[in-house]
Structure formats: C-alpha cells, structure tokens
Amino acid sequence: MVRSMKPSKPHWSQTSSRLMNACPRAWAITYGTTTGHFRSAKRPLPNPPRTFDDLLTRSMRTTWLRRLSDQYQRKVWSTPYAKRTFDNTVDDAIDHLNMTVPPLHLEMGKYRSIKQLRLLEQSQTLRPLFTGEPRRWAYFDRRKSAEVRGIEVYAAPDVAVFHQHRWTLVRLQFRSSRRPLLGQQLEHLLMIHWARSQPGFPEDLAAYRVKVVRWQAHRWKEHTVEVSQELLDQSMALMAHDAQEMKWLQRWACADPSFASLPLASHHEECHTCPHRPNCPAKNGLASAKRAQEKMLVSRDQSEATKSANTA
Numbered sequence: 001m002v003r004s005m006k007p008s009k010p011h012w013s014q015t016s017s018r019l020m021n022a023c024p025r026a027w028a029i030t031y032g033t034t035t036g037h038f039r040s041a042k043r044p045l046p047n048p049p050r051t052f053d054d055l056l057t058r059s060m061r062t063t064w065l066r067r068l069s070d071q072y073q074r075k076v077w078s079t080p081y082a083k084r085t086f087d088n089t090v091d092d093a094i095d096h097l098n099m100t101v102p103p104l105h106l107e108m109g110k111y112r113s114i115k116q117l118r119l120l121e122q123s124q125t126l127r128p129l130f131t132g133e134p135r136r137w138a139y140f141d142r143r144k145s146a147e148v149r150g151i152e153v154y155a156a157p158d159v160a161v162f163h164q165h166r167w168t169l170v171r172l173q174f175r176s177s178r179r180p181l182l183g184q185q186l187e188h189l190l191m192i193h194w195a196r197s198q199p200g201f202p203e204d205l206a207a208y209r210v211k212v213v214r215w216q217a218h219r220w221k222e223h224t225v226e227v228s229q230e231l232l233d234q235s236m237a238l239m240a241h242d243a244q245e246m247k248w249l250q251r252w253a254c255a256d257p258s259f260a261s262l263p264l265a266s267h268h269e270e271c272h273t274c275p276h277r278p279n280c281p282a283k284n285g286l287a288s289a290k291r292a293q294e295k296m297l298v299s300r301d302q303s304e305a306t307k308s309a310n311t312a
C-alpha cells in the first residue's frame with residue numbers, strides 16, 4: 001500500500017526551532033513519524049517534562065496562566081490559595097508522570113517556585129496589573145498560533161499591556177536561556193508579527209514596545225528590546241529560514257524513516273536529558289555515534305557510486 005504523504009503546513013515555535021538546532025534527529029522524531037505522516041503542526045507537541053526542574057517550570061507557567069485569568073476577572077488570590085494551587089499542579093504532574101522526587105527536594109522546589117511567582121507579580125512591568133493601576137491588558141497562551149506569511153507561528157506574547165498609546169508585548173522567561181542574545185532578541189520581535197495578525201492590535205510599528213522579563217540569578221530581570229523595521233525584517237527572515245530547514249528535514253526524514261542518516265546533536269549535553277536516547281545510536285556516546293554514522297554514509301555513497309557505474 002502506498003501511503004500518501006501530506007506535507008504539513010510550515011510552522012515555527014521556539015521549542016521546535018531550538019530542538020531542530022540542538023538535534024535534527026530529535027526534532028524529526030518529535031515532530032514526525034516513521035510512517036511518513038508528519039504530525040500536525042497545528043499545535044506544538046506536549047513533550048512530557050524531562051526533569052523535575054522542567055516540571056516545576058511548566059507548573060509555574062500553568063499556575064501563572066490561571067492566576068492571570070482570575071486576575072483579569074478581578075478574582076483575588078490569597079497567599080494560601082496561591083500555594084495550594086501551585087502545590088496541586090506539581091503533585092498532579094508528578095503523579096501523572098510517575099516521577100519520584102525525594103520529599104525534601106520536592107518541598108524546596110515548590111518553595112522556590114512559589115517565591116518566584118510571587119516576585120513576578122512585583123516586577124515593574126507586571127505590577128500595575130495587580131495593583132489596580134488603570135491599564136488595558138490581555139494575556140495569551142503561547143500555544144495560540146497565528147498565520148504569518150503562510151507559516152503557523154507560535155509566538156504569542158505572554159501579556160500585552162496598553163499604556164500611553166502603545167502596546168507593550170511582554171515575554172516571560174521562567175528560566176534563563178542558552179540561546180545567543182541576538183537570536184533571542186529576534187525571536188522576541190516575532191511577538192509583533194504575531195500581534196499584527198490579530199484583530200484589535202494595530203499595524204503601526206510605532207505602537208509597540210517589546211519587553212522581556214526573565215528569571216536569572218534568583219531574580220526577575222527586565223529589559224526592553226529594540227524595535228525597528230530592519231530588526232523586524234531580520235526576525236521574519238530568521239523564522240522563514242527555520243521553517244525552510246524544517247521542511248527540508250521533514251523531507252529527509254520521510255526519505256529515510258530509520259532516521260539513520262539524520263544529523264545527530266550538535267553537543268553531547270543535548271543527549272543527557274533526551275527522551276529518545278535509549279533508542280539512539282548516541283546512547284553510548286555522541287562522538288562515537290557520529291563517527292559510525294559518517295562511516296556508514298561514506299560506504300553507502302561508495303556502493304551507490306559502484307551501482308551507477310555498473311549500470312552506465
């Protein structure tokens with residue numbers, strides 16, 4: 001039976017882009033299937049958290065979204081309620097994943113995360129939402145996509161605040177990123193492309209500010225990202241380039257459903273917490289797996305060259 005291969009619509013999300021750059025093989029396994037049908041790009045896949053830290057970060061995000069949703073409806077959270085909500089979110093996730101976490105480690109992790117969430121409400125950018133200062137604002141789930149020039153883009157701001165005739169699009173980073181600064185700045189600017197494609201947001205570039213609130217060295221640091229047409233164009237080019245690479249990788253994986261010829265991780269650190277490691281040639285070391293792959297590709301090329309010479 002010949003399977004039809006429907007190419008999925010190009011998509012871009014920070015998670016997908018980072019995974020592709022970190023390990024093309026892991027990207028292909030996560031976003032593709034060996035049957036040749038790539039999973040719908042409609043929604044980024046809910047990969048289970050790999051570590052307890054991952055689980056805490058996701059629980060903070062989930063709790064934060066609930067907190068904002070209630071705050072939007074003017075429902076105030078007491079401190080015990082905030083703690084209970086977060087604790088329940090973490091406990092449910094641990095149960096769901098059957099994860100074992102030593103009790104002291106668990107309590108310390110919850111304590112640190114609740115403190116992190118409380119400090120977030122006190123950040124300069126977000127404080128006005130909690131102190132009743134007059135602002136128009138909206139919050140979004142990052143999994144809400146928008147179509148930008150034919151690409152399904154997952155770049156919704158976490159919060160958008162209207163003040164002094166401008167929208168401030170806010171990106172929250174619950175933990176610091178290893179991505180180079182310029183790449184990150186360009187990614188943050190994708191929020192403007194996303195907003196412009198939404199009803200209710202202006203087209204005029206001058207009507208936007210972009211702010212990043214990120215957790216680093218035990219505190220929230222806030223900075224403003226420069227906005228210009230030139231940088232906006234660069235961010236669009238970055239996204240288009242990523243989408244093109246994904247398309248190419250998707251084709252490659254369809255042509256080689258064993259994934260044996262797909263590039264492996266750029267750095268061995270990527271393999272440490274990779275869920276695909278048990279079935280990966282790199283399970284006993286990335287460097288040796290790369291050497292073996294190179295040999296396999298060379299010998300395959302040679303046998304194909306011999307075949308075509310014989311048929312010529």
Ligand code: SF4
Pocket residue numbers: 023025026264265270271274275276277280281282283286
């Ligand atoms: S174990 Fe390493 S090389 Fe293999 S898929 Fe995971 S990140 Fe990529």
